[in-house]
Amino acid sequence: MNLHDLLNYRNSEIWNDWRWHIKNRIFDYEDLCKLLELNKCEDVSSVTKRYPMAITPYIAYQMYRFLSNGYIKEFKVLWNIYVPQAIEQKSFGEVPITGTGEEETPFNHRSYQFFPDRVLIRLTYMCSSICRYCFIRHKVGLNGSFMSLDELKDIASKIEVNKQIRDVIISGGDPLIASDKYLEKVIELFKNIPQIKILRIDTKIPISLPQRITYEFLSIVKKFSPIYINIHVTHHSEITDEVAKALTLLVKNGAILGAHIPLLKGINNEPEDIEELVVKLLEVGVKPYMLIHYIKTDGADHFATSVKQGIKIIDYLWGRVSGMGVPIFVIYLPHGGGKVPLFPNYMKKKEKGVYIVKNFQGKIFRYDEIL
Numbered sequence: 001m002n003l004h005d006l007l008n009y010r011n012s013e014i015w016n017d018w019r020w021h022i023k024n025r026i027f028d029y030e031d032l033c034k035l036l037e038l039n040k041c042e043d044v045s046s047v048t049k050r051y052p053m054a055i056t057p058y059i060a061y062q063m064y065r066f067l068s069n070g071y072i073k074e075f076k077v078l079w080n081i082y083v084p085q086a087i088e089q090k091s092f093g094e095v096p097i098t099g100t101g102e103e104e105t106p107f108n109h110r111s112y113q114f115f116p117d118r119v120l121i122r123l124t125y126m127c128s129s130i131c132r133y134c135f136i137r138h139k140v141g142l143n144g145s146f147m148s149l150d151e152l153k154d155i156a157s158k159i160e161v162n163k164q165i166r167d168v169i170i171s172g173g174d175p176l177i178a179s180d181k182y183l184e185k186v187i188e189l190f191k192n193i194p195q196i197k198i199l200r201i202d203t204k205i206p207i208s209l210p211q212r213i214t215y216e217f218l219s220i221v222k223k224f225s226p227i228y229i230n231i232h233v234t235h236h237s238e239i240t241d242e243v244a245k246a247l248t249l250l251v252k253n254g255a256i257l258g259a260h261i262p263l264l265k266g267i268n269n270e271p272e273d274i275e276e277l278v279v280k281l282l283e284v285g286v287k288p289y290m291l292i293h294y295i296k297t298d299g300a301d302h303f304a305t306s307v308k309q310g311i312k313i314i315d316y317l318w319g320r321v322s323g324m325g326v327p328i329f330v331i332y333l334p335h336g337g338g339k340v341p342l343f344p345n346y347m348k349k350k351e352k353g354v355y356i357v358k359n360f361q362g363k364i365f366r367y368d369e370i371l
Contacts, residue, residue: 001031003035032053047088048084051137056129058210058211080264087302097298107155109155110123110147118165118166120202124174124177125144126172127204129209133297144173152189159196160195170187174203176201199227202260206243210242210245221253225255233277236280251284257287258287259281259327261289263293263305263309264303265305266303269305271316271317282324289327293332355368
C-alpha cells in the first residue's frame with residue numbers, strides 16, 4: 001500500500017470495515033516509511049526480529065494527517081507508541097519479563113487473580129496495533145488464537161465455587177479483536193454467574209480502531225448493560241472525531257467507560273499533557289480511571305519516568321480540573337503484588353484532633369476534627 005492507495009481507501013466505504021483494517025495491517029518498518037514518504041528512517045531490523053510491528057491503516061492515516069498538517073508533536077506521539085525504535089535494544093534483557101508478575105498469581109488457564117474478589121482473563125494475545133511499551137509484549141503476536149468456550153467454561157465453573165469473586169475482567173491482547181458472535185457468548189457466560197456483579201472489558205480498540213465499534217457490537221453492549229469498558233489511551237491527539245463517535249455510541253448503549261492512562265516519558269509525562277487528555281475524556285463520556293506508572297518492560301525503559309513525576313501530575317490536576325477528571329495514580333508491584341495508589345501529601349501535620357492541610361493553591365489551613 002502506498003500513500004495514494006491509503007488516501008483512496010480513506011475516502012471509500014471499505015474504510016468503515018474493521019476487518020479490512022486488520023487484514024491490511026502494516027508489518028514492515030520500511031513500508032511504513034515509504035507510505036508516509038519519510039526521507040530518513042533508522043535501521044530497526046534487530047528490534048523487529050524480537051518484537052514485531054503491527055499498525056492498522058487507520059493509525060497510519062492519523063500519522064499522515066498529523067505530519068501533513070504540521071502537527072509534529074502529535075505525529076511523534078503516535079510514532080513513539082506504535083513504531084519500533086533502535087533505542088529499544090538498550091534495555092533488552094536476556095529473559096523478557098511481565099512487569100506485573102501475573103504469572104505468580106494464576107487462577108486457571110490464561111487467567112489471573114491479583115485480588116480476592118476479581119479474575120482477569122486474557123482472551124487472546126492478538127492486538128489490532130501493537131504498542132511498543134506493552135508490558136506483556138513478549139506474549140503479544142501478529143496473530144493469535146482465542147480461548148475456546150470449553151476453556152472459558154472451566155474458568156466460569158471455578159469462579160462459581162469461589163464466592164469471593166464478583167468481578168470478571170476480559171482482557172488480552174485485545175478482546176475486541178474477536179467476532180461479535182464469540183464475544184456475545186463470552187459475555188453471556190460470565191453475566192449468567194449470579195455472584196458476578198461487575199463485568200469489565202479492557203481494550204485499546206476504541207482508540208486504535210474505532211471502526212470496530214459496530215452496531216452489532218453495540219447491540220451486545222446494550223443487551224448485557226451495564227458493561228464496564230476501560231479504554232487504553234495515552235494522549236489527547238488519539239481522540240479523533242472517529243474515536244469520539246465510537247465512545248459516544250458506547251455510552252448511549254449502556255457502556256460505563258473508564259480510561260487506563262499509562263504514564264510514559266516522551267508521550268504524556270508533563271502535567272499539561274494529562275490535563276488536556278482528562279478534559280477531553282470527560283467531554284466524550286469517559287471517566288479517567290487510572291494513571292499507571294511505567295511497568296517494567298523488556299526493551300521499553302526509555303518510556304520510564306519517575307514516581308515523583310506521577311504524584312506531581314495528580315497534585316497539578318487537583319483544583320484545575322473537575323474531581324471526576326483526576327485519575328488514581330497507581331504503581332504495579334512486582335511478583336504479582338497487585339497495584340497500589342499513591343497520592344500527593346496534603347496533610348502536613350496532625351495533633352490532638354487538629355489537621356494542618358495544604359490546598360491545591362499551596363495555602364495552609366487548619367481543620368478541626370469533630371469526634
